[in-house]
Amino acid sequence: xxxxxxxxxxxxxxxxxxxxxxxxxxxxxxxxxxxxxxxxxxxxxxxxxxxxxxxxxxxxxxxxxxxxxxxxxxxxxxxxxxxxxxxxxxxxxxxxxxxxxxxxxxxxxxxxxxxxxxxxxxxxxxxxxxxxxxxxxxxxxxxxxxxxxxxxxxxxxxxxxxxxxxxxxxxxxxxxxxxxxxxx
Amino acid sequence: xxxxxxxxxxxxxxxxxxxxxxxxxxxxxxxxxxxxxxxxxxxxxxxxxxxxxxxxxxxxxxxxxxxxxxxxxxxxxxxxxxxxxxxxxxxxxxxxxxxxxxxxxxxxxxxxxxxxxxxxxxxxxxxxxxxxxxxxxxxxxxxxxxxxxxxxxxxxxxxxxxxxxxxxxxxxxxxxxxxxxxxxxxxxxxxxxxxxxxxxxxxxxxxxxxxxxxxxxxxxxxxxxxxxxxxxxxxxxxxxx
Numbered sequence: 001x002x003x004x005x006x007x008x009x010x011x012x013x014x015x016x017x018x019x020x021x022x023x024x025x026x027x028x029x030x031x032x033x034x035x036x037x038x039x040x041x042x043x044x045x046x047x048x049x050x051x052x053x054x055x056x057x058x059x060x061x062x063x064x065x066x067x068x069x070x071x072x073x074x075x076x077x078x079x080x081x082x083x084x085x086x087x088x089x090x091x092x093x094x095x096x097x098x099x100x101x102x103x104x105x106x107x108x109x110x111x112x113x114x115x116x117x118x119x120x121x122x123x124x125x126x127x128x129x130x131x132x133x134x135x136x137x138x139x140x141x142x143x144x145x146x147x148x149x150x151x152x153x154x155x156x157x158x159x160x161x162x163x164x165x166x167x168x169x170x171x172x173x174x175x176x177x178x179x180x181x182x183x184x
Numbered sequence: 185x186x187x188x189x190x191x192x193x194x195x196x197x198x199x200x201x202x203x204x205x206x207x208x209x210x211x212x213x214x215x216x217x218x219x220x221x222x223x224x225x226x227x228x229x230x231x232x233x234x235x236x237x238x239x240x241x242x243x244x245x246x247x248x249x250x251x252x253x254x255x256x257x258x259x260x261x262x263x264x265x266x267x268x269x270x271x272x273x274x275x276x277x278x279x280x281x282x283x284x285x286x287x288x289x290x291x292x293x294x295x296x297x298x299x300x301x302x303x304x305x306x307x308x309x310x311x312x313x314x315x316x317x318x319x320x321x322x323x324x325x326x327x328x329x330x331x332x333x334x335x336x337x338x339x340x341x342x343x344x345x346x347x348x349x350x351x352x353x354x355x356x357x358x359x360x361x362x363x364x365x366x367x368x369x370x371x372x373x374x375x376x377x378x379x380x381x382x383x384x385x386x387x388x389x390x391x392x393x394x395x396x397x398x399x400x401x402x403x404x405x406x407x408x409x410x411x412x413x414x415x416x417x418x419x420x421x422x423x424x425x
Contacts, residue, residue, distance in 0.1 A: 050269050052407050066273050072266030076206040077199065088195030089275030112206065128270070 196283020244364030296325025
């Protein structure tokens with residue numbers, strides 16, 4: 001499913017992480033933990049194909065869903081328009097009603113995202129990540145900024161999602177889903 | 185193969201259109217700069233009517249600068265507002281570039297047409313060839329927009345992107361001023377049609393070539409490469425391991 005071999009990345013100050021290897025099978029939950037600035041988000045961005053690592057190899061499935069805390073949505077589009085736009089770019093069915101109801105945003109249709117709270121944006125990003133029916137789901141701080149209902153949603157995804165999940169978190173409660181852990 | 189008619193390009197075009205219709209950032213910036221420039225030109229030419237060449241030059245500069253303040257935002261705003269990763273994980277670079285370039289071309293083509301009409305009414309120099317005048321105004325807006333789209337794509341992942349965009353854009357936009365003057369002054373009655381046809385042909389080239397190069401440039405920059413390429417054997421790097 002996902003194979004990471006000898007991964008390393010560096011910025012101006014030097015190596016952020018190096019010689020990192022991991023393997024996750026379908027159904028596996030890989031937790032990435034580490035202190036602030038240890039490279040958790042950079043590691044996830046590398047796996048998502050958004051950043052070319054300085055060294056190492058990543059073998060990832062074709063359909064990857066990615067959601068991160070620092071990922072923004074378009075402030076002047078509605079949630080449905082986001083899902084329609086992403087579906088056309090990815091070549092999948094938009095089905096905005098289905099995906100919005102899955103993440104508890106069924107009542108925000110027509111509302112622009114600049115009126116969304118941080119938690120609502122996080123839910124929309126989860127819907128966008130799930131829309132392509134990914135084999136691998138990458139979640140950076142999945143429960144940050146979410147209320148209890150939002151945390152239940154993440155819990156349900158972590159429990160029921162059939163593919164592999166790689167997620168970064170320092171929250172002790174998020175550790176319960178992990179089948180493997182990688183400390184950066 | 186990227187096509188202007190692919191659903192991905194259409195999706196990007198619609199997205200840009202919706203964002204602009206709701207934020208009106210490009211419209212306000214273009215209108216503010218364009219009409220301020222027209223007003224300044226009008227005041228300065230109230231007493232003395234400029235020669236056709238000067239009138240053509242002023243309009244060419246106004247149209248190119250209107251595009252300069254409005255078009256780079258279409259690309260650079262993605263990175264600045266944090267949505268670039270969103271679009272990068274969803275779509276191929278080619279359709280995204282073409283959708284944005286198409287939106288910029290329509291917007292600036294329209295701006296060129298409208299500003300040209302206002303300019304002709306304010307400058308005091310009679311237009312003797314209206315079809316040529318309107319074609320040149322519109323085409324200059326489109327060519328400027330497409331050149332700026334290419335320039336913005338080249339610098340979109342750089343940390344000092346606005347400075348780089350100016351540096352890279354200047355030499356690319358310079359010939360457009362000469363081509364714009366060459367065609368527009370004929371529409372004001374100075375020079376023969378041969379020169380105007382040459383200017384139109386060259387402007388069409390300037391409008392089309394970026395559409396071919398842009399997707400390739402975007403593809404090469406689609407995945408981030410923000411690292412300085414340091415030597416991994418340096419002591420300070422070993423200490424981090």
